[in-house]
Structures are given as structure tokens and as C-alpha cells.
Amino acid sequence: MKLMKRGKLAQSTGCNLGTIRYYEKIGLLHEPDRTESGHRVYSPDDQRRLQFILRSRELGFSIGELRGLLGLVDSDGYTCGEVLDVTKRHIADIKSKISDLKKLEQTLSAMASQCAGGEVPECPVINTLFDDRTLN
Structure with a gap:
């Protein structure tokens, strides 16, 4: 070896x-x-x-998920079904994150669409960030 x-x-x-x-x-x-x-x-x-x-x-x-997978591997008695369960939970977590990211994109796009850019100091994006009521 x-x-x-x-x-x-x-x-x-x-x-x-x-x-x-x-x-x-x-x-x-x-x-x-x-x-x-x-x-x-x-x-x-x-x-x-x-x-x-x-x-x-x-x-x-995640480190926790990885710890779980390696725990299964180290036990030498794991089943493919146990690994599949961990994987399906991970997929569900990814889908949730994608959904959250899409909502974030929509919110930021809405904020950006209110901004004309330019040289004026008044900025709708900054105003929206300071006023948390507009983000709900």
C-alpha cells in the first residue's frame, strides 16, 4: 500500500x-x-x-449530512434506501433554496425596476432597503 x-x-x-x-x-x-x-x-x-x-x-x-452519510458508510451495514433517504432530503432542501432564491430575485428585480439610475441622490433601492415594510 x-x-x-x-x-x-x-x-x-x-x-x-x-x-x-x-x-x-x-x-x-x-x-x-x-x-x-x-x-x-x-x-x-x-x-x-x-x-x-x-x-x-x-x-x-452540509457537514451534518456528510457526517450522516459517512456514518452509514463506516457502519458497513448501510442500505441503499438509507442513502436514498438522505439524498431525497437534500434534494428537498435544494428545491426550497431555489424557491427562496427565485423570491429574492423577484424582490430585487422589483426594487431595481423602480430605480432610474442617474446622478440623483434619491434612490428607490436604498429607500426600499431602509423601509422593511415594502419588502413584505
Whole structure:
């Protein structure tokens, strides 16, 4: 088995060294083995786990969701149905965020449409932001 130091792990995965440290600190990555001189060394399984974490984060899974997925994987007794449940909850969360973003876009577009731009100091966008009653 080929072991690598943290710098090589970072380079091979495209992950920042600080991010690797953080994932170790919060327990997403297991504590790595160490050489006799104290250097952390990572196995191909560690690299694979980090790639799983990074890909999951790219797909928007939260640290909590990721902790749940890795808990399932680490238990060696997970089912595809359990993973599907986590994924469906994540999809519902994404749909909710998309809906919220669409509402935000509509509100900001309405505010921007009231503004003529130009050089006058009176700005409908600023006025709307100061007057929270107009945003409801």
C-alpha cells in the first residue's frame, strides 16, 4: 500500500491543506497514521474518503449530512434506501433554496425596476432597503 504525506494528499485531490486539517479536526477524516518521525501519512482509502467528502461538498451536502452519510458508510451495514433517504432530503432542501432564491430575485428585480439610475441622490433601492415594510 502506497502511503503519502498530507501535501501529496492535498496535491492529488486538489484540496487545500487547511481543509484537510479541518476535516480531520471535525472527524470527517480519520486520524491518519504517523511515521516514526511523526509525519502524518495517508492511505489510498484516506484519499478515497477525502475525494468522497470533496465531491459531496461540491454537490451541496452540509457537514451534518456528510457526517450522516459517512456514518452509514463506516457502519458497513448501510442500505441503499438509507442513502436514498438522505439524498431525497437534500434534494428537498435544494428545491426550497431555489424557491427562496427565485423570491429574492423577484424582490430585487422589483426594487431595481423602480430605480432610474442617474446622478440623483434619491434612490428607490436604498429607500426600499431602509423601509422593511415594502419588502413584505
